[in-house]
Amino acid sequence: MRILVCKNYDEMSKKAAQMILSQVTLKPNSVLGLATGSTPIGMYKELVKMYNEKLIDFSEVSTFNLDEYYNLPKTSDQSYDYFMRVNLFNHINVKNENIHIPNGMASNVELECETYDKQIKESGGVDIQVLGIGHNAHIGFNEPTINFERGTHLVDLKESTIEANARFFEKIEDVPKKAITMGTGSIFKARKIMLLACGDSKADAIYNTVYGKVIPEVPASILQFHNDIVLILDEAAASKLNPEDYKLV
Numbered sequence: 001m002r003i004l005v006c007k008n009y010d011e012m013s014k015k016a017a018q019m020i021l022s023q024v025t026l027k028p029n030s031v032l033g034l035a036t037g038s039t040p041i042g043m044y045k046e047l048v049k050m051y052n053e054k055l056i057d058f059s060e061v062s063t064f065n066l067d068e069y070y071n072l073p074k075t076s077d078q079s080y081d082y083f084m085r086v087n088l089f090n091h092i093n094v095k096n097e098n099i100h101i102p103n104g105m106a107s108n109v110e111l112e113c114e115t116y117d118k119q120i121k122e123s124g125g126v127d128i129q130v131l132g133i134g135h136n137a138h139i140g141f142n143e144p145t146i147n148f149e150r151g152t153h154l155v156d157l158k159e160s161t162i163e164a165n166a167r168f169f170e171k172i173e174d175v176p177k178k179a180i181t182m183g184t185g186s187i188f189k190a191r192k193i194m195l196l197a198c199g200d201s202k203a204d205a206i207y208n209t210v211y212g213k214v215i216p217e218v219p220a221s222i223l224q225f226h227n228d229i230v231l232i233l234d235e236a237a238a239s240k241l242n243p244e245d246y247k248l249v
């Protein structure tokens with residue numbers, strides 16, 4: 001695991017955007033695995049800036065998002081589809097047909113999950129997967145559980161995740177109780193993984209991800225086994241790590 005620690009959120013966001021820039025420059029038809037949550041918003045802002053400065057071209061890029069709430073229409077301003085359009089897709093030249101986000105309103109969820117996995121495979125697989133992390137070390141919406149799920153699936157959200165995400169909704173009762181998420185297995189298949197975390201509320205999850213046992217109760221711990229993973233953290237999220245294990249950037 002490579003761990004880079006940045007002074008603050010803005011530096012973390014810039015570093016992350018530079019990695020996407022390098023990826024897309026080297027391979028213009030890259031397949032990007034994208035994440036939602038508040039953590040990557042700064043990175044998306046940087047990417048939009050780079051696009052406006054003509055430093056990056058998304059015309060051949062494909063994207064696959066990690067997850068979507070179940071039973072929440074795309075048009076809801078809390079859907080991840082809406083989030084991605086507002087924070088990134090509406091501002092860059094990615095082609096609509098190259099954007100993939102699980103359909104949380106699918107009437108046949110099993111088929112939706114199978115199709116999503118098939119589409120990832122047919123695209124050639126994810127070149128770089130962006131991840132945030134939940135307080136309980138969930139990645140995508142892979143909650144702590146008793147086994148690592150391979151592919152895209154429907155998941156029951158933990159009470160703590162519902163509480164953490166309630167800040168985006170008017171009231172906690174409005175937070176969906178289920179979501180469709182890529183499996184830990186699908187995430188792990190990405191050629192490169194970049195996990196972003198900021199703030200001291202993520203310090204324990206990061207500590208367990210880096211030093212803990214590799215167990216499905218700590219979903220992100222499986223990343224210890226990936227051979228091309230970088231954690232980009234701010235100082236607060238890295239505060240429980242041994243400074244010998246990271247590089248200050």
Ligand SMILES: N[C@@H]1[C@@H](O)[C@H](O)[C@@H](COP(=O)(O)O)O[C@@H]1O
Nearest residue numbers: 036037038039132133134140141
């Ligand atoms: N499904 C998303 C995750 O992909 C994200 O990593 C997590 C953390 O979000 P935040 O970055 O807002 O802390 O939130 C949600 O649960």
